[in-house]
Amino acid sequence: EAGVTQSPTHLIKTRGQQATLRCSPISGHTSVYWYQQALGLGLQFLLWYDEGEERNRGNFPPRFSGRQFPNYSSELNVNALELEDSALYLCASSSTSGGDQETQYFGPGTRLLVL
C-alpha cells in the first residue's frame, strides 16, 4: 500500500513569493493534516481538511491556506513568503472510519527555503 506522498521534495523561493505544496493521502483516507516543522520549534499543526472541508486551523496567519480536492488530495498555499516560513512542511492522513481517526501517517515532507 502506497503511503502519503508529497511534492515537491524541495522548494526554494524568495521573500514575497507564493509557494504551493501538494499532498496525496493514503488510499481510503479522507482526512489530511498539514504541519510545519521549523528548526527549534517542533511540529506545529497548521490545517486539517476532511471530506473537502477545512475542519480546523492552527495558530498561523491567513496567508497560510489550502484546500482538499474531491480525490482527497490536498494543497497548501503560503502567500507573501517570509524568511521564517523556511521549514519542513509535513502532510499526514488518517481514516475517519472505524474509530481510527487519531492515527495519522506522515509523508516525507516538503522542505521550503525562503531566501
Place this chain on the structure above:
Amino acid sequence: QKEVEQDPGPLSVPEGAIVSLNCTYSNSAFQYFMWYRQYSRKGPELLMYTYSSGNKEDGRFTAQVDKSSKYISLFIRDSQPSDSATYLCARSGAGSYQLTFGKGTKLSVIP
C-alpha cells in the same frame, strides 16, 4: 506552559542499552497518545499508539501512559544503532483530531 513537554536531549547510549524517553502533558482532557520516530530529513513514522493508562508492548518497544501523573514514556530494549533518530511524543483528543507534539528527543545509539 506548553501542552506537551519533552526533554530534547540529545541522549547517547551504548548499543544494547535500555532507553527511556519521557513526556509530560498538561491537559487531562487528552485521550490518545502516540510515539513517532523521525530519521534525519524524513517524515515521522508512527511507532506506538495508546489510549488508556498502562503499558503497550510491540517488540522491543513499550509505551507507558500514566494519566494520574500526566506522564508518557517509551522504553526501547536492546537498543540498536538503527534506533538512532528523533523520537516525538504526541497527543490528540480533547475534541479535536490534530496532534500536539513534544519537541522531540534526539537519540544516538553508539555501536
